[in-house]
Amino acid sequence: MDIPTALFYIFSVVLLGASFRVITARSPVHAALFLVLAFFSASCVWMLLHAEFLAISLVLVYVGAVMVLFLFVVMMLDINVDALRQGFWTHFPVAALVGVIIALEMAAVLIPGFDVRSAPVPDAAALQMGNTKLLGIQIYTHYLYPLQIAAVLLLVAIVAAIALTLRQRKDSKAMDPSLQIRAKKADRVRIVKMKAEVEAPPAPPASLDSAPLVAGEAKKEAKS
Template sequence: MEVIAFSILSAIVLIAAFCVIAARNPVHSVLFLILAFFTSSGLLVLIGAEFLAMLLIVVYVGAVAVLFLFVVMMLDVDFVELKQGFLNYAPFGGVVALVFFAEIALVASAMGASRPETFDASPNAETNVEAIGQVMYTDYLLLFQISGIVLLIAMIGAIVLTLRHRPGVRRQSVEEQTGRKRADAVELKDVRPGQGI
């Protein structure tokens, strides 16, 4: 039963991942990405990592994919014009892909030579949450801090992308307000009865 569920979920993940890069509409791409995240969380449940499955849904589906959706809908990007120049960069992209797959093959062959037959996911922990915490905050503390900095930079970049300075919009000038003197701001008028200013 688990093999059948694994096969179905894996097929859905692969199809959804292909549709992410093949869809013409960027909103459809984000929706296929959400489907890939959901089915990936199902695969994590199958291997017994319930916390990671919940984290994948909450963080990636609930935050990152929704952020992608809002950015795609808020930015007026002409995707037709971008796709017209895609073929110009196809050779360079192919070279980068070959280098990437060569690196993956080298790492996989190096790991396969020294990999033990059995692997205990939680040697000193009762649950997978404790095992993740022990490994993350001891062996990979520096990488954890670097990933936090990368996420901060990505958040600042998303804010910068949405900033637009449109002409003709009324805004407050904080410099003029704070630099204004009382003599320039307050003016006494001698108003006579029955007459306006």
């Protein structure tokens, strides 16, 4: 047994063990971490099978984006695990039946692809271009229209998800872009012309020396 074959069996065992722990772990965080391990093991298996593009895509897309989002959501939400596990064995037969049907469908599709006798023999020029370049040529030449249809479907799904989750909130302080665009200077600033108001100067306070004189003059006026 050579080294690539030994590594293939090791990564396969780790992949199966991590996948089993994903569905049996009691903690959602542990299940998500085991799923990350399963993705890494699957990418290593694909690297051994010379599928470099699929391996890098699995690590960048699922591990780097999807699983990080799952971990953030699981760790931020207060999930009652005991309530989620209630009725697990009640739904287990139906879930097992669905899993067996999915496995049989995948086997029916994938097993004919492992027939080496019907596989085309690549020429020397194709071997020199590499796996990723050959995949790009096949996608953007022979499967261009299915690729465009899949892109449109994904775009429609994104727009539908945003439309379903977008709700008007009363406590939202977001601005309406359409109202900002239609705003004019006359609606925001108004110039009002007013006369200038000048306050009268305050009266000077009476000094202490003039106070007896004012009192004497008031007595003379009273006598007269």
